[in-house]
Amino acid sequence: MPNITDQEIKQLHDNLLNYKKVLQQEIREELLKQGSTGAASLAGKVHDKQEESLSEMHTEINLAMMSQHQHELKNLERALKRMEDGEYGYCIDCDEPIALARLQAYPTAVRCIACQAKHEHA
Numbered sequence: 001m002p003n004i005t006d007q008e009i010k011q012l013h014d015n016l017l018n019y020k021k022v023l024q025q026e027i028r029e030e031l032l033k034q035g036s037t038g039a040a041s042l043a044g045k046v047h048d049k050q051e052e053s054l055s056e057m058h059t060e061i062n063l064a065m066m067s068q069h070q071h072e073l074k075n076l077e078r079a080l081k082r083m084e085d086g087e088y089g090y091c092i093d094c095d096e097p098i099a100l101a102r103l104q105a106y107p108t109a110v111r112c113i114a115c116q117a118k119h120e121h122a
């Protein structure tokens, strides 16, 4: 792991674990919200047409947010695995080390900035 000290790796590992906790908590809360929304419409509390479409919209937003969080969680698990395997911090596209500042800002980053830009515009 060039350019990154053990201390820094430990810090990044802690960041990942904290982030994981936050994500899991958010996913749990979304599931709870999802459950109560479903229960409310089943109980026939939503009468008004406008209210109904609002609640549908809400459900869609929740689902979109949830899949985003689950996607993040997957990235996070992958980052932790890569850390275990000693592959963490290397770009998966060009194999160059990823800048420490980037890893600190985005602990789940798997690409260097140049490759990420290419990836996003591909």
Ligand SMILES: [Zn+2]
Pocket: 091, 092, 093, 094, 095, 096, 111, 112, 113, 114, 115, 116
């Ligand atoms: Zn790269």
